[in-house]
Amino acid sequence: MAEVLTAAQMRRIEESAIASGAVTGATLMERAGQGVVDAILAHWPELNHSEDAGSGMAGEGAVPTGLPLRAVVLCGPGNNGGDGFVIARLLKRKGWAVEVFLFGDPLRLTGDAKLNYTRWCALGSVQSDLDLIDRFADAGLEADLFVDAIFGTGLTRALPDRLADLLGKVAGCRTVRTVAVDIASGICTDSGRMLQPADPQPAVSKASFDLTVTFHRAKRGHLSQEGALASGHLAIVDIGLDLAHQTLRRKLAVPSLEDACLGSISHWVGQTDDANPAFDVPLAGVLAKDAFGHKFRHGHALVFSGETCKTGAARLAARGALRIGAGLVTLAVPGNALSEVAAQVTAIMIAPVSGSGDALNLLQDSRLNALCIGPGLGVALARSLVPIALKQTRAVRRSVVLDADALTAFAAAPDDLFALLHSNCVLTPHFGEFTRLFPDLAQKLVARPTHGPAYSRYDAVCEAADRAGCVVLLKGPDTVIASPEGQVSVNAALFENQAPWLATAGSGDVLAGFITGLMARGVPAMRAAEMGVWLHAQCGRNLGPGLIAEDLPEELPHVFRSILS
Numbered sequence: 001m002a003e004v005l006t007a008a009q010m011r012r013i014e015e016s017a018i019a020s021g022a023v024t025g026a027t028l029m030e031r032a033g034q035g036v037v038d039a040i041l042a043h044w045p046e047l048n049h050s051e052d053a054g055s056g057m058a059g060e061g062a063v064p065t066g067l068p069l070r071a072v073v074l075c076g077p078g079n080n081g082g083d084g085f086v087i088a089r090l091l092k093r094k095g096w097a098v099e100v101f102l103f104g105d106p107l108r109l110t111g112d113a114k115l116n117y118t119r120w121c122a123l124g125s126v127q128s129d130l131d132l133i134d135r136f137a138d139a140g141l142e143a144d145l146f147v148d149a150i151f152g153t154g155l156t157r158a159l160p161d162r163l164a165d166l167l168g169k170v171a172g173c174r175t176v177r178t179v180a181v182d183i184a185s186g187i188c189t190d191s192g193r194m195l196q197p198a199d200p201q202p203a204v205s206k207a208s209f210d211l212t213v214t215f216h217r218a219k220r221g222h223l224s225q226e227g228a229l230a231s232g233h234l235a236i237v238d239i240g241l242d243l244a245h246q247t248l249r250r251k252l253a254v255p256s257l258e259d260a261c262l263g264s265i266s267h268w269v270g271q272t273d274d275a276n277p278a279f280d281v282p283l284a285g286v287l288a289k290d291a292f293g294h295k296f297r298h299g300h301a302l303v304f305s306g307e308t309c310k311t312g313a314a315r316l317a318a319r320g321a322l323r324i325g326a327g328l329v330t331l332a333v334p335g336n337a338l339s340e341v342a343a344q345v346t347a348i349m350i351a352p353v354s355g356s357g358d359a360l361n362l363l364q365d366s367r368l369n370a371l372c373i374g375p376g377l378g379v380a381l382a383r384s385l386v387p388i389a390l391k392q393t394r395a396v397r398r399s400v401v402l403d404a405d406a407l408t409a410f411a412a413a414p415d416d417l418f419a420l421l422h423s424n425c426v427l428t429p430h431f432g433e434f435t436r437l438f439p440d441l442a443q444k445l446v447a448r449p450t451h452g453p454a455y456s457r458y459d460a461v462c463e464a465a466d467r468a469g470c471v472v473l474l475k476g477p478d479t480v481i482a483s484p485e486g487q488v489s490v491n492a493a494l495f496e497n498q499a500p501w502l503a504t505a506g507s508g509d510v511l512a513g514f515i516t517g518l519m520a521r522g523v524p525a526m527r528a529a530e531m532g533v534w535l536h537a538q539c540g541r542n543l544g545p546g547l548i549a550e551d552l553p554e555e556l557p558h559v560f561r562s563i564l565s
């Protein structure tokens with residue numbers, strides 16, 4: 001899975017590359033600017049022509065020839081602004097008409113940003129951001145391209161109101177192509193949260209760019225919260241930091257050097273990069289069944305059903321576990337729901353369970369190697385069943401997925417639940433359930449983010465996993481998964497990967513079943529959670545509008561076929 005960095009990790013890699021003597025900051029800035037220009041031209045091929053290029057409207061795609069293409073570049077006071085000056089120079093060299101604006105005092109620019117400001121000044125003028133704001137008020141923004149190079153990884157506090165307003169207006173101006181350099185200005189690189197003024201007034205505008213071009217690796221903020229929405233299409237360009245990164249990664253293997261190096265690196269589920277395959281337990285290997293295998297070789301999942309009229313969620317989970325490849329799936333069904341469930345299932349088996357004695361007897365069967373507890377179970381039943389199941393399975397560390405009512409049942413005493421958990425358990429809360437188990441962490445997540453790095457979903461889920469002593473998966477368009485060992489990954493179902501059709505009743509139950517089925521197949525908890533989420537989103541994308549939860553398991557064969565072919 002592709003690595004996802006924090007601002008500090010990115011800075012450390014850059015500093016290490018410069019300190020090694022392999023590259024200078026100025027060269028990195030030049031490569032960054034060139035990378036942005038290349039990515040712009042790759043994203044909008046209609047801009048990819050030279051001096052005789054003409055002006056046109058973004059919405060229409062084609063660019064009439066005759067007039068030069070027009071770019072507006074808004075630079076900030078640091079190195080993100082420095083990248084902006086490089087971009088302005090490179091576009092100008094291609095024959096574009098480029099206007100450059102600066103937020104900040106040119107006399108206070110330093111280092112590579114100052115160098116590139118000076119180089120630009122030999123080619124054109126630099127106006128104040130206030131000039132741009134005035135022009136916007138008078139005539140809107142007539143340009144082919146707007147480049148946001150105000151703030152990048154150095155953002156520590158909210159944008160001044162005038163810039164926030166301006167970016168909101170630019171983003172709303174659908175005739176201009178918009179590109180953010182490194183990350184949309186105003187977004188905290190580590191959390192993806194839009195930093196906000198301490199004073200609640202006025203409201204901060206949310207700018208959404210067409211394209212964000214970042215360097216070396218995606219950052220956490222590109223894949224979570226407002227940052228994921230603001231980024232648009234994310235392009236990652238190579239600026240030659242791989243050697244420095246590899247050297248630091250090697251040092252990461254030495255625990256005593258960990259703090260001095262990169263610390264724990266998060267991952268982007270299902271994405272590859274040079275160093276990492278899509279999944280480190282190969283998905284194709286998990287899905288394949290060997291020619292001589294029999295059903296008991298592929299695990300036996302047990303899903304606990306709720307009482308009559310509440311059995312649908314467990315049936316969805318069971319179907320998900322079966323479709324994802326568990327050899328057998330059994331539903332443990334209360335007596336009053338037996339006929340209801342029996343009328344609905346075929347390949348899934350049924351075990352009558354009326355009371356804790358039955359549950360305990362059933363759990364003696366050591367072939368049942370993965371349990372799913374919670375979907376549609378009812379809080380009262382969950383409160384009695386979860387301790388029985390967890391106490392009985394703790395010694396053997398049997399895999400357990402706890403979802404929905406199995407989480408809500410412990411709202412009054414989360415520590416009672418945490419005391420029963422072990423590293424083969426996975427909790428799959430949505431934000432409401434997360435709030436019930438981890439109210440203090442949820443509170444930090446909803447607090448107004450005024451300073452960077454702001455408290456992030458990554459931080460919250462890592463703390464939760466540490467506290468619970470098991471894998472925690474916080475659901476949402478940006479699903480974050482963390483293990484108690486400190487691994488953290490994100491599945492961003494946003495922009496070209498969006499799957500909003502998953503926001504439908506029962507889709508979370510299917511996800512719990514997917515993860516249970518993968519664990520029955522022997523996939524370790526963290527990997528099962530990552531794969532399950534990714535496959536769930538793939539099914540959602542394939543199905544698109546009209547999706548209902550019942551469709552998700554049935555889509556798996558198509559997703560698998562495309563992976564295995």
Ligand SMILES: NC(=O)C1=CN([C@@H]2O[C@H](COP(=O)(O)OP(=O)(O)OC[C@H]3O[C@@H](n4cnc5c(N)ncnc54)[C@H](O)[C@@H]3O)[C@@H](O)[C@H]2O)[C@@H](O)CC1
Pocket residue numbers: 010011013014028029032076077078079080081082083150151152153154155156157158159160181182183215239
């Ligand atoms: N780290 C790297 O490897 C590279 C970084 N580059 C560029 O450098 C950028 C980072 O540069 P900097 O560290 O100079 O940071 P920025 O350019 O993002 O921010 C500049 C400075 O503005 C101040 N500031 C922060 N928030 C503010 C606010 N709301 N209002 C007013 N001032 C504020 C801070 O003191 C900050 O250091 C990256 O985003 C990227 O664009 C590239 O040139 C190439 C390589």
Ligand SMILES: Nc1ncnc2c1ncn2[C@@H]1O[C@H](COP(=O)(O)OP(=O)(O)O)[C@@H](O)[C@H]1O
Pocket residue numbers: 404430475476477479493498499500501502503504505506507508509510511536
């Ligand atoms: N807008 C969205 N984009 C992508 N995935 C989403 C979106 N909204 C919800 N989901 C996913 O759909 C599932 C919903 O689960 P949950 O909230 O538990 O619903 P239910 O209890 O009805 O099953 C989760 O996996 C969540 O990540």
Ligand SMILES: [K+]
Pocket residue numbers: 080148149150151152180181182183184185
């Ligand atoms: K920016």
